[in-house]
Structure formats: C-alpha cells, structure tokens
Amino acid sequence: MPAVSKGDGMRGLAVFISDIRNCKSKEAEVKRINKELANIRSKFKGDKALDGYSKKKYVCKLLFIFLLGHDIDFGHMEAVNLLSSNKYTEKQIGYLFISVLVNSNSDLIRLINNGIKNDLTSRNPTFMNLALHCIANVGSREMAEAFASQIPSILVAGDTMDSVKQSAALCLLRLNRTSPDLVPMGEWTARVVHLLNDQHLGVVTAAASLITTLAQKSPEDFKTSISLAVARLSRIVTSASIDLQDYTYYFVAAPWLSVKLLRLLQCYTPPEDAALRSRLTECLETILNKAQEPPKSKKVQHSNAKNAVLFEAIALIIHHDSEPTLLVRACNQLGQFLQHRETNLRYLALESMCTLASSEFSHEAVKTHIDTVINALKTERDVSVRQRAVDLLYAMCDRSNAKQIVAEMLSYLENADYSIREEIVLKVAILAEKYAVDYTWYVDTILNLIRMAGDHVSEEVWYRVIQIVINRDEVQGYAAKTVFEALQAPACHENLVKVGGYILGEFGNLIAGDSRSSPLVQFDLLHSKFHLCSVPTRALLLSAYIKFINLFPEVKTTIQEVLRSDSQLRNADVELQQRAIEYLRLSCIASTDILATVLEEMPPFPERESSILAKLKRKKGPGILPDIDDTRWNGNGNVEHSESVEGTNKSSPSLMADLLPTNRPRPSSSSPTMLSAGTMGSAHPFTDLLNLNSAPSAGASLLVDVLSDSFSPASQDVSDENFSRFVCKNNGVIFENQLLQIGLKSEYRQNLGRIYVFFGNKTSTQFLSFSSSVISSDSLKTQLNIHAKAVDPTVEGGAQLQQILNIECVSDFTDAPVLDIQFRYGGALQNIAVKLPVMLNKFFQPTEMKSQDFFQRWKQLGVPQQEVQTIFKAKHPMDTDVTNAKILGFGVALLDGVDPNPANFVGSGVIHTKSTQVGCLLRLEPNAQAEMYRLTLRTSRESVSQRLCDLLSDQF
C-alpha cells in the first residue's frame, strides 16, 4: 500500500494549484496568487473562527505560494495556533510552516517556544520529534537560550525512545553550531560517547555526527570515543552484511555510519594503544581489500556506497600520515580510479590525490601518475574534473617534473575555460618561480603567460617577474633581450608593454651593443606602443624614457622632443602631464652625475613570500589549496600592491618621489614598519638589512669560537632578570650594575631583525679591552644567525658605545642567545653575560582576518598537537587595555568581534623564518572572578605553539 494515497488531501488546495498551473502567463499567475492571498487574509481576519482543517488548508496554500517565490508576510499567527493544537495533522503543518518561514518576530518566537516547550515535555515521541526538528531547523539564538540546557537530558535519559534520541542528538549538534556558548558541557558528555555502543544504528549515526563536532572543539574531552568508534567500525566492516539488516545498503554494510565513524577518527591522531591501532589498521586494510573484490551488484548505488567508505578510509589514512604501506596502497587505489569510467570517481580520486601528494611517504607514488593526470587535463569533458587535475598537477609538482608540468599547464591554458584561467596563470607563475633553477626558463614562462593569457595576468604576476629580474643579475641581460623580441610582435598585450618598459628602462643598456637593438631602436619600439596603452602604462613608459636618457645620452634629444610635444605637456591627464614636465626639466638642467644618481638602477627587492602565492591563497582559501610548503598564509603579500594603487591615484608633488614610475613596486617604501622603527642613527637601514642576507656572519662565529674556549657561558651567571619584560616590547634597559648600563633598541621585519645595543659607562674611568660578542648554543646556531659588529675596545668614562647585532631567523627556536661582555676596569677583568631578548615571537607579522576566516583556520589547525593550552593565575591586575597592548606587543594582530565573548582576546599572526612561515592563532580568556587566564595557541607546528604559549603566558 502506498504510504500516501493520492485521493485524499485538500480539495481546495488541489484546485488552487491546478489554477496556478493553468495560468498562461506570469501576469495571470500573479493575479491569481494575489486573489488567493486576499482571500486567505480575509479568512484569517474574519469574525468566524476557522476550524483546524481550514487553517491547515490555507497554511498549505501559503507554503505553495512561498515556494513560487512570493513574499508571505502573514499567517504566522495561524501557524502558531496550529502547532499548539492537540491534533497531529494540525501540529505538523504548523511546525512545517514555521520551519520554512522563520520569522525573527520576537513576540512570535515566545509563543512558538511555548508550544515547543509543551511538546518536549509531552512524553509523546511524535510530538517531541516535531519540536526537536523545529528547534534544529530554525536554530535561532532565542531557541537555544530556551532549550539548550534541556536537550542533553532528553538525549541521555534511559527511557527516551530511539527516534527521539536521534533527533535530540542532531538538535544538540545544531545548537552547538549556532550558539556554542549556550550549550553547556557537563556530565552528559561522557554518556554521549557511550551512545556509540547503542543497539540502534540510527542512534549511533546521529551520535557519531554530534561527537565529531564536539570533538573538533575539545578533543581531550572526547578522547574515549576513539576506542568505541574503532570497535564499532571493526564490527561493521568485518560483519557479514546480513547482520545489519536494514542498514545494509545495496550489499554494503551501514555505509553512512562507516563514513561518519571514519570522519570522527579524523579528529584525532593515530591511537597510541598498540592493540587499538592494529585493529584500526586492520579495518582500513579490509576496506582497501574490499575495493579489489568483484562488485556484488552492478547497480551504481552499490559502487557509490562502497566507494564512499573507501574514500573516507583513504582520507583517514592521509590524515594519520603515519603508515607508509597504507599510504602507498591508498595511492595505488586512487591511481586505479583515475582511469575509472565513472566520472565521479575520477573527480574524487584527483581530489584525494591532491592531499596525498603532500605526504612525504606518498609524494613519489603520486608522481608516477603524472601522465594520467596530464591526459585528464586534455581529455576530460567536465570542467570541474579538469580543474581538479590542475590542482593535482600543482600539488605533485617538484623540481624533477616542474618543466613538464608547467609546459602542460601552459598549453592547456590556451583552451582553458575562462572561469579558471586566472587561477591557472597564478599557479604557473608560482611553480615557475618556485622550481626555477635556470631563470631564463622562468622569464620565458612568464612572458609566455602574458602572451597567451594577458588579460588574466594580474598585477602580482608581472610585479613579481620584475622583482626577480632585478634581484638576479644573471638573468637581466636575457630578460632584456627576450622582452625586446616579444615586443616586436605587432599586437602585444599591455602587460607585456609594462614589463618591457620597466625592464628595458633598467637594463636596456645590456643589449644596446647589438645594432639590431640599439638605444634608438629600443626607444622607437617602446614608443610605437605608447599611444595604444592606458594611462598608467603610459606613465610607466615615460619613466622608462627618462631612464633611457640616463642610460643612453645619444637618444636624449629624441626623447626630449617626445616629452616636449603637446600631447605630453598638455595631456588631459594630470599625472602624465606632470611627469612629462618634470622629466623634461630634469633632463635639461641636471648634470650627468645628478642624473645618474637620481636614475640609478633599482636596488634589489627584499626577499619575501611571493605576492602571487598570497593572491592564490586569497582566491582559493587555504583549506583547498594544496601546498607542499608550510607557508600556510601570508601576512604581507599585498603591501606593494595596495601601495602602488595608491601611487597611481594621487600625483605626488615631489619630483624625487615621482621618479619611480607609478605602478612599480617600490622597495624603499615597502618597509614601513622598519622605517618608522628606525629612530637610530643608521643611515641606510634598508641596504644594510639586505647585506645581512648576503653576508654570512663569519666574523661573529669566529669570535664565538675563540671565546668558547676560554669561557664557557654555562659556567657563568647569565643575567636574565629583565629578559621576560622584552617579550612584548623592543626597547629598554636589559642590564644595569654599578659600572655598566646596557640598553637595547630592536627592530624586526619578517625573519630579519636588528638590535642596537648601547653600553653606557657609568663611571668616570675608561673601560679598556672592551669586547662584546654573542654566544649561542649548538642547536640555536642552526636556528638563528646573529652577526655582531665589532666594537671599539675603549669606552670613555661617562660615554656610550653602540653595537649593532643583525639577526636572521632560520627556523623556529626556543633558546635565547647570550651577549658576553668583557672589559678591564681599573685593572680588574669584568665579565658580564646577559640573555638577549631574541624570542620567536619577534618574527611575527600581524595578520588581520575576518571572523569567518579565523574560525575556518582555527578548525584546520584542529589536530591535538597543534594546540597548546595553559591555564594560569594572573600575576598583574587584569586590565583590558594593558592586555591589549601586551598582545599587540607580542606581535600578532588583535581581532575584534571574532570571539563571541567580548571579554576574550583573539589574535593572529605569521611567524617568519627563513625556511618557512608558521601561521598562528591565539585566544586568551580572562576569568576576572577567579583571577585566572586560559591561553590557547594553535599553529601548524607543535614546537612553535609550545614556545609561544610559554612566552606569552608569563606576561600577565
């Protein structure tokens, strides 16, 4: 018998629906609907009380009208009446209406809540289910406030019916998602875990979903679920399918529950208990084995269910990333799927392999499938599958196959869908840079990119090629030659003109010896493009011209003529006009020397994370982006971008400032933090910082070696009393005794830092044989490079001596270096050792992010080892402003409005080291009553989380 007989139901409703369906035009439909709305409104407002049946009928009509896309602004009251009815049919339709048409009208919510409350306490399972459904579907805060404390008891009560348990579990899950602060943890949490043992598989499924969500938030509290989940999974996987009766789906035992359990296990690292671990491995092996068995049914549902479990098992294997054999088996299995005739499986296999590629155990195995993936890129009909293929190629790329992959991506680009071109361009640009051994190849690749997909090449990409060419002498001549040739094409993309203008302006002299690319030829070539270009490009070309005047005096008059022409000097665009006038004057009055100084070659750009990578991450979100590096997210990639945009918009009054063409990345201004911090004497903070990159600290290490023979730093007293005061600040007095005061001023930028050490002689007598050097432990030496400049051996009485320490952070570190000072004072040898406040957090770059991004990243860093938490007693008065200042001083960005509780502090930043970047999220929860704090840190590295937690928790 069919569950719904077609004859019954409401005739009035059927007639109305038929009328609507018979409407010939949209207008007729609207007319009919308006007529009906008027009718219903009058019925609801009328004097005659409506019976339940009529109310139900009208509410159904409203639902239908709503589905057609018309606003419904009444009927809510009637729906509330219906849900308060004792009749099931009326109650049900009332709840349905409320669930579909939620309205935040607060009066109404109170009435609805009242109805729900009655049903929850009714002990009628059907009514309880309706009420729980309504809470879950609406999920509003008001409802959470009213019921969040009640539902856990329904869930774990012994006499609750299975179906109600299921609903209660999911209802709680929903409320935990929408209003986590309102769902109290408590005694029930332990009992929820035991629902994994429940007889009823529906209850187990719902409980597994709930526990997964709760475990993501507080893994420690639900650790006991691991063993239960493994046991349950093992019973399902090894059971003959008949055991599970109805939960067997097309010959697959409880596929949905298996998927849920495997998901739950992905909240944790592999179980530590050996027996448990081997049982889980056995399960995973069985699932992999089953994939090789012949199918028990030809129906697609069978293979779907089976593979749903398989893919989830593979996801768990990848998540654990600890069993090389399983990883390789998973990879082989996915390899088979890559050639499967089911498109869905090919899609999922490509996607899974992306994550597999980042595991050190399986990266090589993934690479063996390169030809299949390239083939997929060429032959798949479905753009979503091709997109996954691009992602996978990107993920499997390394030095050995970069050339092949980049070439394939480039050739795909020519016919690629417009929707994904920009992303491919970014990926090609990143791979080309990352794996460039030979920079001529890099230059060729980027120019090809511009040629093939110029419109999709964003500013970041062409900025980057220029940065790289400027920073690498060996490629400059080649770049000049190549752009010169590329510009010969009759129609070339404007981005190519920009790159060409910039590079020839800087390095045109390198190819000027060849008569085919003599200065005049170069200039004519550039100028032939001038009139076809937009204003910013023309502005850039004008700057290139003035650079030409410096490089090639022989074309000076030609260029002056161009600058002097009316189309330049009287250009409608103020920027162009100003440039033309200023450049013309400059070329006329300045001597060759001045010209050469002003128009000197651009200094190298500071090394930093590629701004393209940042863009790709912004575009894709870090979760989806396969990235072999640890560089999770980026703090500064768009600095130059935003600045250059600014530069285009305002015409700068100063000639000097204007010499750098607009749209150019400006190295000198891209370090604002440093310049503002640079209060001290150093005249060239910028160039000095760069020297740090190239000059290894040979002198320092030599000194250290000499010293470490005579004085072992461990044996002497190292002063660290002021050390912790420098965690959140950079300047101050680190040491003082009767003779000597040592003050510090520090500045940090990305992975580089500089400390100015000021030694003040407090006496009226000379210090003789003064020396000061830095001593690091053996492990610290590999993590931190410190170069100490030599100092004058004499410090006059009352005088101050300055020493500069340049620091480079190679990787994350825990120890602190020691500054070892010796001098003779009145014949006695003095020896002082001071712990230098160089801590990991100094290499923070703050990162602003929105609430949504924050939580997404917070969740991604959900593996237990990535989190470090500590609870500690406040040592200082708990003052919000002071805490704010300390967190900012710590180096992270303070994020407002992220934490639901405004009393909490949430921050984020990126630790920059030479080898990698580590994203870091932190949360500080003060408890004013108990005078306690709870500090939680999540980063992708355990050691970093731990160190930062130790440093910061000492500050409050």
Added chain:
Amino acid sequence: MIKAILIFNNHGKPRLSKFYEHYSEDTEQQIIRETFHLVSKRDENVCNFLEGGMLIGGSDYRLIYRHYATLYFVFCVDSSESELGILDLIQVFVETLDKCFENVCELDLIFHVDKVHNILAEMVMGGMVLETNMNEIITQVDSQNKMEKSEVLTG
C-alpha cells in the same frame, strides 16, 4: 553539513526548497535560480559534483546533484560531507518518495508539498543526516499517516 536541499524541474521551476541556514526570501529565490543555472547547463554523464555558486558560499561549498527525468535534486553541502554518501542519500530520498507515492512523478511533489517535506524531515534534520535506512523512514511516515487517518475519522 547540508546547507540547502533544492528540487526543481528542467525549466527551473522550484518544487521543493529547504534551507538549513537563514537567508532572506529574495536570496533564497536567487540561490535557486543560480543553482539551476549552474546545474542545468551540464551535460549528462559528467560528474555529479561541482563547486557552489557565489550566493551559496562559493568554492567552500559543493553542489551534489542527480537528474531524474524532469527533476533535478540538488544538495548543497560543506566539506564535512562525503560526496558519494550524499549521492546515495539523494537516491534513498527518491526511492522513499517512490515507495510513498507509488511511482512518484513531478505532480506528486506539486500537490503534496507538505508530505514531501515530512518525508525529508525524517531523513535530514537541521542540515544533518538523521536516518538513512529506508524502511525506518517509511515506518515513520506510515505511522504518521495512520495518525492522520484516525484523526480524520474521529475529527
């Protein structure tokens, strides 16, 4: 989590829409149109998954759909759901409808929107999968019908 469940026909006429996250009515209609636009232009035999449209949250969300005769069944889900699992869920949903309505067709969905909602409510609740066992679902629906019948008789 399932963010929305949409059923529309080959012309984009909605036959069922269920959102588990709050949107304005206008946005809901736009999402339906956008989803139809994305799904309907796809060939048969391509894969059943695609990235969500801008309105529903872009590439962080995925549309998983099946096309049956005149109807598209589309589930919009986040990354915590198994794609193949959802695909099976759609199949369970359709088979259940088929059993409840005896050879379900588009007209049944039109004239019995409330019933379809009730059946769906037995499977998905607040965006989470409640029950996947078809017999269990049908038992629940049956018992509801019985209650309905008895109320009609006594009322």
